[in-house]
Amino acid sequence: MTPWDPSAEAGPPGQSVPGRVRIQTEPVTPIQPLPARNGNATKFARESVFEIRDMAVYYGDSQALGWTSLDVYEHLVTAVIGPSGCGKSTFIRSLNRMNDSISGFRIDGQVLYHGHDVYGAGVNRVEVRRRIGMVFQKPNPFPKSIYDNVAWAPRNLGMRDELDERVERALTQAALWDEVKDRLRDSALGLSGGQQQRLCIARAIAVEPDVLLLDEPASALDPIATASIEELMHTLKHRYTIVIVTHNMQQAARVADEVAFFSLDGTSRVGTLIEYADTQTIFRSPRDTRTRDYVTGQFG
Numbered sequence: 001m002t003p004w005d006p007s008a009e010a011g012p013p014g015q016s017v018p019g020r021v022r023i024q025t026e027p028v029t030p031i032q033p034l035p036a037r038n039g040n041a042t043k044f045a046r047e048s049v050f051e052i053r054d055m056a057v058y059y060g061d062s063q064a065l066g067w068t069s070l071d072v073y074e075h076l077v078t079a080v081i082g083p084s085g086c087g088k089s090t091f092i093r094s095l096n097r098m099n100d101s102i103s104g105f106r107i108d109g110q111v112l113y114h115g116h117d118v119y120g121a122g123v124n125r126v127e128v129r130r131r132i133g134m135v136f137q138k139p140n141p142f143p144k145s146i147y148d149n150v151a152w153a154p155r156n157l158g159m160r161d162e163l164d165e166r167v168e169r170a171l172t173q174a175a176l177w178d179e180v181k182d183r184l185r186d187s188a189l190g191l192s193g194g195q196q197q198r199l200c201i202a203r204a205i206a207v208e209p210d211v212l213l214l215d216e217p218a219s220a221l222d223p224i225a226t227a228s229i230e231e232l233m234h235t236l237k238h239r240y241t242i243v244i245v246t247h248n249m250q251q252a253a254r255v256a257d258e259v260a261f262f263s264l265d266g267t268s269r270v271g272t273l274i275e276y277a278d279t280q281t282i283f284r285s286p287r288d289t290r291t292r293d294y295v296t297g298q299f300g
């Protein structure tokens with residue numbers, strides 16, 4: 001794994017920092033078979049990509065997320081589930097500092113990424129977002145060509161060598177290449193919703209991130225496009241670590257290896273991590289009755 005480089009000079013998001021960004025060129029870490037772990041994360045042999053320790057998030061005076069501690073493991077799909085307003089988006093957006101620009105946002109505790117504090121002094125936010133990419137609920141392609149959408153971030157980050165190959169690779173990984181290779185110069189806005197979302201995934205992976213954060217990436221899509229995004233998760237996790245927010249229990253059960261269930265604490269109404277375990281445990285034998293009620297649809 002390329003070492004984190006907090007000493008890289010900070011610059012505003014989206015601004016070009018040529019020469020300061022190193023492209024990860026190492027071969028992908030081979031997938032190890034999943035060891036049995038009896039629901040105990042400490043027995044897990046995989047490397048932790050994130051170690052989240054006592055993270056609490058506030059917007060102004062209001063606390064959105066309670067003290068949350070969990071590890072996110074490499075090359076797994078970790079699903080974040082829970083009722084509306086329980087802090088799922090707040091949680092994943094805190095992993096790549098996407099909340100920084102929200103006025104009143106404050107975070108306590110630590111978010112360690114490969115052992116380095118994402119919120120540490122001198123950490124370059126551009127570099128954080130290059131390594132930890134994000135895709136949102138609603139496909140949001142730029143009003144540019146398909147090619148320029150995918151080439152946008154590499155160009156901004158000074159990754160101009162072999163750009164055509166980079167664009168093709170990202171579109172291939174996002175399972176979109178065959179559908180668009182003959183119309184790369186056409187507007188991205190002419191693609192279907194499902195194609196637009198795969199384009200946004202291609203745009204995120206064009207800079208070769210380490211982690212993909214997906215906030216309800218299929219909720220605006222029809223069942224066929226949803227199925228193609230889910231299939232994509234299975235392929236992409238061999239290369240990336242994926243954290244996905246979803247409201248869809250079947251989807252979580254189909255795509256996730258690990259599931260974190262958040263809910264609103266009864267009295268304080270603060271988003272709280274209730275249970276975090278492998279998918280089978282969460283859906284078949286959850287330890288907490290609140291998890292069971294939620295996954296069986298008896299919530300509320």
Ligand SMILES: Nc1ncnc2c1ncn2[C@@H]1O[C@H](COP(=O)(O)OP(=O)(O)OP(=O)(O)O)[C@@H](O)[C@H]1O
Pocket residue numbers: 059064082083084085086087088089090091102271
């Ligand atoms: N920009 C913001 N400013 C102030 N409060 C916010 C902001 N974004 C979210 N919140 C508050 O933080 C809490 C958690 O919101 P968040 O969007 O993280 O929930 P969520 O679980 O993603 O919900 P949903 O399932 O509806 O997307 C809510 O009480 C919400 O009102």
Ligand SMILES: [Mg+2]
Pocket residue numbers: 088089090
């Ligand atoms: Mg949300």
